Amino acid sequence: MDDPCPCGSHFRTIKHVLGRHDDVFFFTLEDGTKQPLFPDLISRWIITTSENIREYQLIQHNDESCELIIDPIIHNDLSHLKAQLIERLTQACLEYQIHLKIKVTFKAIPLPQDKAKYKRFIVQETQDPK
Secondary structure (H helix, E strand, O other): OOOOOOOOOOOOOOOOOOOOOOOOEEEEOOOOOEEEEOHHHHHHHHHOOOOOEEEEEEEEOOOOOEEEEEEEOOOOOHHHHHHHHHHHHHHHHHOOOOOOOEEEEEOOOOOOOOOOOOOOEEEOOOOOOO
16 A cells, blocks of 8 residues: 555555556656556546447557557447547546557457457556556
């Protein structure tokens, strides 16, 4: 556990994750510190934005920009869905002082046919959270 959030929230704050954390995204803030974003939080932002999301995958690139791939259920009016997702994620990240650079693309996302784990969150390069 970490110190209370400076925003005044009474929810728990997490200093670091014990165990697996290869799908935690880290963003460099203006003061140079690293801000983690945990997959469960990002998932909630994505799936509560629209009911037109069959599957998704979020990739964080080396420059900390992100690509959100959406497999939509209905393929009409995707420009509206794209705008909704960009707005939702951008605004949510600002609450953490993160200026998110995000690109949204639409395509079918095939699930693994073997026993491989499907990864919704991919960090292209291992980042040092310190």
